[in-house]
Amino acid sequence: MTTDVLPATIDLHRPLKRATFELSTTAWLPQSVDEVFPFFGDAHNLDILTPPWLRFAILTPKPIPMHAGTLIDYRISLRGLPMRWRTRISLWEPNRRFVDEQLRGPYLEWIHTHTFEPLDGGTLMKDTVRYRVPGGGLVNRFFVQHDVERIFRYRLEALRRHFGCGPSPHDRDVAVRRLR
DSSP states (O other): OTTOOOOOOOOTTSOOOSSOEEEEEEEEESSOHHHHHHHHHSGGGHHHHSOGGGOOEEOSOSOOOOSTTOEEEEEEEETTEEEEEEEEEEEEETTTEEEEEEEESSOSEEEEEEEEEEETTEEEEEEEEEEEOTTHHHHIIIIIHHHHHHHHHHHHHHHHHHHTOOOOTTOEEEEEEEOO
Protein backbone atom coordinates (compact mmCIF):
# COMPACT_ATOMS: atom_id res chain seq x y z
CA MET A 1 0.00 0.00 0.00
CA THR A 2 1.44 3.40 -0.97
CA THR A 3 0.46 5.22 2.21
CA ASP A 4 2.66 3.11 4.50
CA VAL A 5 4.35 5.13 7.18
CA LEU A 6 8.12 5.33 6.92
CA PRO A 7 10.43 7.39 9.11
CA ALA A 8 11.16 10.84 7.73
CA THR A 9 14.68 11.09 6.31
CA ILE A 10 14.75 14.66 5.08
CA ASP A 11 17.75 16.70 6.18
CA LEU A 12 17.74 20.13 4.59
CA HIS A 13 21.04 20.93 6.27
CA ARG A 14 23.05 18.05 4.83
CA PRO A 15 26.00 19.09 2.67
CA LEU A 16 25.06 20.01 -0.88
CA LYS A 17 26.27 17.90 -3.75
CA ARG A 18 27.61 19.34 -6.99
CA ALA A 19 25.10 20.89 -9.37
CA THR A 20 22.37 21.48 -6.80
CA PHE A 21 19.75 24.07 -7.76
CA GLU A 22 17.00 25.85 -5.90
CA LEU A 23 13.72 27.06 -7.33
CA SER A 24 11.69 29.52 -5.28
CA THR A 25 8.44 31.41 -5.71
CA THR A 26 5.98 33.19 -3.44
CA ALA A 27 2.28 33.92 -3.85
CA TRP A 28 -0.03 35.90 -1.61
CA LEU A 29 -3.55 34.48 -1.46
CA PRO A 30 -6.43 36.49 0.05
CA GLN A 31 -7.73 33.59 2.18
CA SER A 32 -6.53 32.66 5.67
CA VAL A 33 -4.02 29.89 6.31
CA ASP A 34 -6.93 27.87 7.77
CA GLU A 35 -8.58 28.02 4.32
CA VAL A 36 -5.47 27.68 2.13
CA PHE A 37 -3.63 24.85 3.88
CA PRO A 38 -6.45 22.25 3.53
CA PHE A 39 -6.34 22.76 -0.25
CA PHE A 40 -2.69 21.69 -0.20
CA GLY A 41 -3.46 18.97 2.33
CA ASP A 42 -5.48 17.13 -0.33
CA ALA A 43 -2.91 15.58 -2.67
CA HIS A 44 -5.55 15.17 -5.37
CA ASN A 45 -5.62 18.97 -5.79
CA LEU A 46 -2.29 18.57 -7.56
CA ASP A 47 -4.46 17.92 -10.62
CA ILE A 48 -5.48 21.59 -10.47
CA LEU A 49 -1.91 22.85 -10.04
CA THR A 50 -0.14 20.69 -12.63
CA PRO A 51 0.00 21.73 -16.29
CA PRO A 52 -1.87 19.46 -18.71
CA TRP A 53 1.22 18.93 -20.90
CA LEU A 54 2.73 16.78 -18.10
CA ARG A 55 -0.16 14.29 -18.43
CA PHE A 56 -0.09 14.02 -14.65
CA ALA A 57 -2.06 11.34 -12.81
CA ILE A 58 -2.12 10.38 -9.15
CA LEU A 59 -1.96 6.60 -8.83
CA THR A 60 -2.45 6.43 -5.07
CA PRO A 61 -6.16 5.89 -4.38
CA LYS A 62 -8.27 8.34 -2.39
CA PRO A 63 -8.25 9.23 0.38
CA ILE A 64 -4.60 9.93 0.99
CA PRO A 65 -4.06 10.62 4.69
CA MET A 66 -1.42 13.31 4.90
CA HIS A 67 1.23 13.03 7.61
CA ALA A 68 4.98 12.55 7.84
CA GLY A 69 5.77 9.26 6.12
CA THR A 70 2.88 9.24 3.63
CA LEU A 71 3.91 7.88 0.21
CA ILE A 72 2.23 9.11 -2.96
CA ASP A 73 2.65 7.59 -6.42
CA TYR A 74 2.14 9.56 -9.64
CA ARG A 75 2.54 9.14 -13.37
CA ILE A 76 3.88 12.01 -15.47
CA SER A 77 5.22 12.51 -18.95
CA LEU A 78 8.33 14.66 -19.36
CA ARG A 79 9.18 15.64 -22.91
CA GLY A 80 6.94 12.81 -24.09
CA LEU A 81 8.59 10.16 -21.89
CA PRO A 82 6.13 8.55 -19.46
CA MET A 83 7.52 7.82 -16.01
CA ARG A 84 6.48 7.08 -12.48
CA TRP A 85 7.18 9.38 -9.58
CA ARG A 86 7.00 8.55 -5.88
CA THR A 87 7.20 11.11 -3.11
CA ARG A 88 7.23 10.88 0.64
CA ILE A 89 5.83 13.55 2.92
CA SER A 90 8.96 14.02 5.02
CA LEU A 91 7.62 16.78 7.23
CA TRP A 92 3.99 17.64 8.03
CA GLU A 93 3.17 20.66 10.18
CA PRO A 94 -0.49 21.60 9.48
CA ASN A 95 -1.13 25.27 8.73
CA ARG A 96 2.61 25.98 8.79
CA ARG A 97 4.62 23.87 6.32
CA PHE A 98 5.22 20.50 4.74
CA VAL A 99 7.96 18.88 2.70
CA ASP A 100 7.65 16.28 -0.04
CA GLU A 101 10.74 14.42 -1.15
CA GLN A 102 11.12 12.40 -4.35
CA LEU A 103 11.98 8.76 -3.69
CA ARG A 104 11.69 7.67 -7.34
CA GLY A 105 11.42 9.86 -10.41
CA PRO A 106 13.33 11.92 -12.95
CA TYR A 107 15.53 13.85 -10.52
CA LEU A 108 18.60 12.80 -8.54
CA GLU A 109 17.16 14.89 -5.74
CA TRP A 110 13.86 16.78 -5.39
CA ILE A 111 12.93 18.28 -2.04
CA HIS A 112 9.89 20.56 -2.17
CA THR A 113 9.17 22.72 0.88
CA HIS A 114 5.79 24.46 1.09
CA THR A 115 5.38 27.17 3.75
CA PHE A 116 2.28 29.12 4.77
CA GLU A 117 2.39 32.37 6.76
CA PRO A 118 -0.47 34.70 7.72
CA LEU A 119 0.07 38.11 6.11
CA ASP A 120 -2.23 41.12 5.60
CA GLY A 121 -5.42 39.11 6.17
CA GLY A 122 -4.36 36.38 3.75
CA THR A 123 -1.65 33.76 3.32
CA LEU A 124 1.86 34.06 1.99
CA MET A 125 2.53 30.69 0.34
CA LYS A 126 6.15 29.89 -0.53
CA ASP A 127 7.47 27.06 -2.66
CA THR A 128 11.15 26.17 -2.41
CA VAL A 129 12.50 23.20 -4.35
CA ARG A 130 16.04 21.93 -4.01
CA TYR A 131 16.87 19.67 -6.95
CA ARG A 132 19.64 17.92 -8.86
CA VAL A 133 19.42 16.34 -12.30
CA PRO A 134 21.36 13.64 -14.13
CA GLY A 135 23.99 15.37 -16.23
CA GLY A 136 24.42 18.30 -13.84
CA GLY A 137 24.51 21.97 -14.70
CA LEU A 138 24.50 21.71 -18.49
CA VAL A 139 21.45 19.44 -18.54
CA ASN A 140 19.71 21.76 -16.09
CA ARG A 141 20.53 24.83 -18.16
CA PHE A 142 19.48 23.45 -21.54
CA PHE A 143 16.62 21.10 -20.62
CA VAL A 144 15.36 21.20 -17.05
CA GLN A 145 15.39 24.75 -15.69
CA HIS A 146 13.07 26.15 -18.35
CA ASP A 147 10.62 23.28 -17.75
CA VAL A 148 10.51 23.66 -13.95
CA GLU A 149 10.12 27.44 -14.25
CA ARG A 150 7.25 26.94 -16.69
CA ILE A 151 5.59 24.35 -14.41
CA PHE A 152 5.76 26.63 -11.36
CA ARG A 153 4.51 29.67 -13.32
CA TYR A 154 1.55 27.56 -14.37
CA ARG A 155 1.09 26.60 -10.71
CA LEU A 156 1.03 30.27 -9.67
CA GLU A 157 -1.64 31.08 -12.23
CA ALA A 158 -3.67 28.01 -11.22
CA LEU A 159 -3.52 29.12 -7.57
CA ARG A 160 -4.72 32.59 -8.53
CA ARG A 161 -7.63 31.11 -10.51
CA HIS A 162 -8.57 28.71 -7.73
CA PHE A 163 -8.41 31.31 -4.96
CA GLY A 164 -9.92 34.09 -7.10
CA CYS A 165 -7.11 36.62 -6.98
CA GLY A 166 -4.59 38.36 -9.16
CA PRO A 167 -0.93 39.15 -8.65
CA SER A 168 0.03 40.84 -5.39
CA PRO A 169 2.94 43.08 -4.38
CA HIS A 170 3.95 40.23 -2.03
CA ASP A 171 4.38 37.77 -4.91
CA ARG A 172 7.84 36.69 -6.08
CA ASP A 173 8.21 35.27 -9.55
CA VAL A 174 9.76 31.87 -10.11
CA ALA A 175 13.54 32.04 -9.76
CA VAL A 176 16.19 29.35 -10.03
CA ARG A 177 19.68 29.66 -8.65
CA ARG A 178 22.61 27.32 -8.35
CA LEU A 179 23.44 26.44 -4.76
CA ARG A 180 26.58 24.45 -5.54
